[in-house]
Amino acid sequence: MGPRDRLLIIADMPAQHLPTLTHDAWPSPSRLRVICNETNQGLAHSRNKAMKEATTRHIIFLDDDITPTAYALKEMRDALTAGAHITGTRITAHLQGHHRPWSVATTLAEHAVDVVHDHSDGVMLPPYLALPTVGTHHLTGVPAVPVNCIYVSEAQHRQAGSSHAPVIRLPVDADHCEFSIAKQDYLLYIGRVSRHKGVHEAAAFAAAAGLPLRIAGPAWEKDYFNILVGQYPHTVDCIGEVGPQQRAQLIADARALLVLSQPAQGPFGTE
Structure with missing residues (x-):
């Protein structure tokens, strides 16, 4: 690590499950931060949290099975210093204790x-x-x-214009689903906050029903998100991306899950 580099670890697990961090090469405590998710939230949530929490000008994402070489870090640092906005490198992954190229063909x-x-x-x-x-x-x-x-x-x-290919619907593992007779007073939308997903329509439905709408998912379309929150400030409750356990609990407790027709053609049509 360079003298101005910082190491930010997002552990996708509760703090009590975090293994002991013992390594001679760890930077000083002033250059190291470890943030634990309360529950397993998934890769996208953890990376979004890293971008929010990072204090440096540039961010290099590394998964826990990736070991960057000093040369690779130097080349990326030089590229960013020269004015590049995005840079990358070839990587080597740890798979079952072995170093090997992350190659689908090799695997x-x-x-x-x-x-x-x-x-x-x-x-x-x-x-x-x-x-x-x-x-x-x-x-x-x-x-x-x-x-x-x-x-x-x-x-x-x-x-797709196919006539012979099979249709196999996406399966649901019942063992991963929660069931609750007692429901809480909220409606639920799960998915990307986008005009193509009908989130605005879901908020209008919830407002008409007099129930809050919990929205679980990423909001990348900021203009659409701001309009949604501005029009329904007392209806929508945006809780961000959730992991499998929290998602199952949200579905079990909700009065209803709103899945409205998409205004644009999608994999499941508009019927």
């Missing part, structure tokens, strides 16, 4: 995989992959790799 070869099930619309697939492959399409339109596709809805199936 597939080393683990003797029989069939690949792709969920990235072909983005993560190595070129000229010889293994049998199927891909679940999670977007709209025609898949980037329209071979051996699986669709998640009939509407999406029609949008």
